[in-house]
Amino acid sequence: MKRKRTPVLAFFGIMGVLILLLFVLDIMLGSVNIPFKDFWGIIIGDEAVSNVSRQILIHFRLPKVITAILAGSALAVSGLQMQTIFRNPLAGPYVLGISSGASLGVAIAVLGSSAIGLGFWFGQIGVVLAALIGSMLILLLIVAVSIRIRDIMTILILGIIFGMATSAITSILQYFSSEGSLKTYVIWTMGSLSSVNGSQLWLFSGLVIIGQILAIALSRPLNVLSLGENYARSLGYNVEKIRLIVFVSTSLLAGTTTAFAGPIAFIGIAVPHIVRLILHTSNHAILIPSTLVTGASIMMLCDVIAQLPGSNLVLPINSVAALMGIPVVVYVILSKKRFAQH
Amino acid sequence: MRSYSGKNSLHLFSLNQIIPYFLFALVLIFASCKNSQTEKSVQTDNNIEPKYAKGFNIDTSNKKITINIFNPWQGAHEVVYKYSLVNKKNPDFNKVDNPIPYPVKRVICMSSSHVAFIDALGQSNTLVGLSGTKYVYNPNINKEIDNGALVDVGYDQGLNYELITSLKPDVILCYGVSEESLSYLNKLKELGLHVMLIGDYLENNPLGKTEWIKVFGYLFGVPQKADSIFNIIEQKYNSEKTIASKYQSGPTVFLNTPFRDVWYFPGNDNYFVKMIKDAGGRYLFSNLKGSQSYPISTEIAYKSGLNADVWINTGTAHSKADILKFDPRFATLAPFAKDKIYNNYKRMNKNGGNDFWESGTLNPHLILHDLVTIFHNVDVQDSCLYYYSKLK
Numbered sequence: 001m002k003r004k005r006t007p008v009l010a011f012f013g014i015m016g017v018l019i020l021l022l023f024v025l026d027i028m029l030g031s032v033n034i035p036f037k038d039f040w041g042i043i044i045g046d047e048a049v050s051n052v053s054r055q056i057l058i059h060f061r062l063p064k065v066i067t068a069i070l071a072g073s074a075l076a077v078s079g080l081q082m083q084t085i086f087r088n089p090l091a092g093p094y095v096l097g098i099s100s101g102a103s104l105g106v107a108i109a110v111l112g113s114s115a116i117g118l119g120f121w122f123g124q125i126g127v128v129l130a131a132l133i134g135s136m137l138i139l140l141l142i143v144a145v146s147i148r149i150r151d152i153m154t155i156l157i158l159g160i161i162f163g164m165a166t167s168a169i170t171s172i173l174q175y176f177s178s179e180g181s182l183k184t185y186v187i188w189t190m191g192s193l194s195s196v197n198g199s200q201l202w203l204f205s206g207l208v209i210i211g212q213i214l215a216i217a218l219s220r221p222l223n224v225l226s227l228g229e230n231y232a233r234s235l236g237y238n239v240e241k242i243r244l245i246v247f248v249s250t251s252l253l254a255g256t257t258t259a260f261a262g263p264i265a266f267i268g269i270a271v272p273h274i275v276r277l278i279l280h281t282s283n284h285a286i287l288i289p290s291t292l293v294t295g296a297s298i299m300m301l302c303d304v305i306a307q308l309p310g311s312n313l314v315l316p317i318n319s320v321a322a323l324m325g326i327p328v329v330v331y332v333i334l335s336k337k338r339f340a341q342h
Numbered sequence: 343m344r345s346y347s348g349k350n351s352l353h354l355f356s357l358n359q360i361i362p363y364f365l366f367a368l369v370l371i372f373a374s375c376k377n378s379q380t381e382k383s384v385q386t387d388n389n390i391e392p393k394y395a396k397g398f399n400i401d402t403s404n405k406k407i408t409i410n411i412f413n414p415w416q417g418a419h420e421v422v423y424k425y426s427l428v429n430k431k432n433p434d435f436n437k438v439d440n441p442i443p444y445p446v447k448r449v450i451c452m453s454s455s456h457v458a459f460i461d462a463l464g465q466s467n468t469l470v471g472l473s474g475t476k477y478v479y480n481p482n483i484n485k486e487i488d489n490g491a492l493v494d495v496g497y498d499q500g501l502n503y504e505l506i507t508s509l510k511p512d513v514i515l516c517y518g519v520s521e522e523s524l525s526y527l528n529k530l531k532e533l534g535l536h537v538m539l540i541g542d543y544l545e546n547n548p549l550g551k552t553e554w555i556k557v558f559g560y561l562f563g564v565p566q567k568a569d570s571i572f573n574i575i576e577q578k579y580n581s582e583k584t585i586a587s588k589y590q591s592g593p594t595v596f597l598n599t600p601f602r603d604v605w606y607f608p609g610n611d612n613y614f615v616k617m618i619k620d621a622g623g624r625y626l627f628s629n630l631k632g633s634q635s636y637p638i639s640t641e642i643a644y645k646s647g648l649n650a651d652v653w654i655n656t657g658t659a660h661s662k663a664d665i666l667k668f669d670p671r672f673a674t675l676a677p678f679a680k681d682k683i684y685n686n687y688k689r690m691n692k693n694g695g696n697d698f699w700e701s702g703t704l705n706p707h708l709i710l711h712d713l714v715t716i717f718h719n720v721d722v723q724d725s726c727l728y729y730y731s732k733l734k
Contacts, residue, residue, distance in 0.1 A: 060644065184601055
């Protein structure tokens with residue numbers, strides 16, 4: 001199984017430098033031009049830095065970069081988990097219908113009042129809560145199903161069907177809602193890293209860190225599971241229980257990310273493949289941390305591109321991520337190479 | 343359905359208005375033998391050329407009334423719709439371009455600003471159908487809705503065609519958002535209904551929007567009344583502008599609220615930006631050209647708003663707490679700390695229908711009065727404002 005391998009230590013060394021570099025780049029570049037001396041001044045605690053630079057760096061750029069790291073790593077790791085659990089190279093964090101659930105929650109919150117007179121509007125935190133509740137409800141449904149049904153493919157199909165059902169309801173809400181709220185909703189679906197701030201960031205990072213700890217703790221069971229469910233059972237593993245914990249971890253990772261940053265496509269599918277292509281390993285004890293750091297750095301790179309440095313505009317992060325991720329997914333589909341685990 | 347004609351386009355108000363139409367007319371003269379030079383000069387005295395509006399003119403030559411509507415949707419280019427107002431009993435009724443029964447007695451409206459014009463002309467009893475009745479603010483119209491004389495006909499793609507047909511309207515007043523959005527008009531025309539496009543919302547001059555009341559005046563056969571209403575409003579607007587011009591320096595003005603991390607700011611030619619300038623305010627994004635809105639990143643918007651004097655039109659935010667729900671970072675903007683945030687939500691009905699968008703088109707002088715009051719007074723009482731309220 002183990003072919004020529006890029007030394008793992010070298011990989012993490014390079015990724016560490018890359019993350020640091022992208023972190024500085026993402027903080028430095030944006031629509032408002034911030035001189036490097038202001039950036040340095042804030043780091044060394046110089047009081048003379050202009051108020052505009054300080055406000056933008058601390059209140060806009062820093063939360064945005066942290067969001068990018070959290071979102072990128074969370075989506076990538078949950079994508080890896082789903083690919084292993086479903087033994088499908090095109091599975092991603094959203095196969096369980098998590099993003100559809102979140103979308104329905106947001107649709108009810110944002111479009112509900114103008115469409116059916118039932119909605120509520122609590123501003124940004126209301127949208128976050130609605131998305132969290134929506135994705136958690138879908139997760140509960142999946143868990144309830146997975147307790148009764150042992151066949152993983154049935155669960156996959158049900159996840160897709162639940163997603164379709166929520167999309168249908170979302171479409172009805174869109175159809176009846178006013179232009180203003182429709183715009184708010186559509187812009188939510190395009191994703192955004194820069195609307196997470198202050199106290200939300202604590203909640204976001206807390207939930208993602210719990211999800212990541214679960215994911216790392218699951219690396220050994222996932223290794224066994226990737227060799228087949230029957231093999232895992234014969235070794236005495238409780239496959240259903242592992243699955244359940246993976247679902248909880250994935251929904252913490254992908255569900256919270258969708259709640260705070262909107263649905264961001266393709267990062268979750270593409271990053272695990274990039275890591276496998278570089279490291280040629282199927283050991284989750286290595287795959288999970290490397291997917292985590294790669295996801296974080298690719299998300300920061302996407303954000304640097306989305307900011308269109310030097311312009312007044314920002315591209316939707318979802319579109320940039322899709323344009324970055326699609327070539328990788330196409331490569332995976334076209335490549336003759338079989339999926340790494342098999 | 344759409345006629346391209348420069349027939350009535352030569353006699354416009356200002357030189358830069360004339361040039362494009364003149365060139366356009368020249369092209370047509372070369373292209374068509376029917377449009378002779380003499381025909382045009384005969385009509386000079388019978389053309390009603392608007393003073394501010396660019397989207398229409400009215401031709402009353404040969405005892406006929408023709409309303410020409412120009413470019414009635416965003417991005418329309420050299421499009422002219424000719425509507426002929428003809429008595430229904432006239433045997434020539436179906437022989438003219440886009441006939442509209444004259445004077446109109448049964449009207450369906452797709453836009454709330456049209457409702458304000460109709461009510462101002464004392465014609466609200468002619469309204470039989472409306473798009474979005476629950477958003478109407480006008481008490482006269484609401485009375486008609488309550489007693490069932492006026493029904494909701496649906497919205498855009500969800501129009502209730504059967505209901506519309508059964509209401510037997512003389513005319514359906516519509517607006518176009520884009521060429522593609524006009525498909526519902528064709529459907530209405532197929533049903534044998536008379537549809538007219540009204541482009542008041544596209545005007546880039548506040549008084550140009552109001553001037554569309556002249557079109558409504560002709561539709562209802564009360565052109566003098568429309569003229570006198572317009573003249574009074576024009577005079578009030580201009581005197582308000584004169585008052586504003588006496589103040590030495592105006593405040594810097596910050597606008598709108600963002601959609602997540604994108605903030606839309608209108609360009610310099612936008613009617614509302616013109617009103618800010620007429621009220622003596624300094625618009626913070628006056629470098630943006632044209633009348634369209636531009637998506638601007640939150641960072642740039644935040645940087646500009648940080649030291650702004652006044653913040654207006656905060657959308658769905660009706661209190662300072664609402665603003666913090668959008669984004670707590672906005673608390674650091676100067677207008678937030680100085681309590682200088684105002685929104686146009688004072689006149690709203692229980693369903694969220696806002697009179698600012700309904701009668702504001704008719705009353706630019708009242709909007710301007712609000713802006714002048716907000717811009718040039720330290721402490722503004724809510725009772726001094728008509729459409730605006732301070733965010734608390």
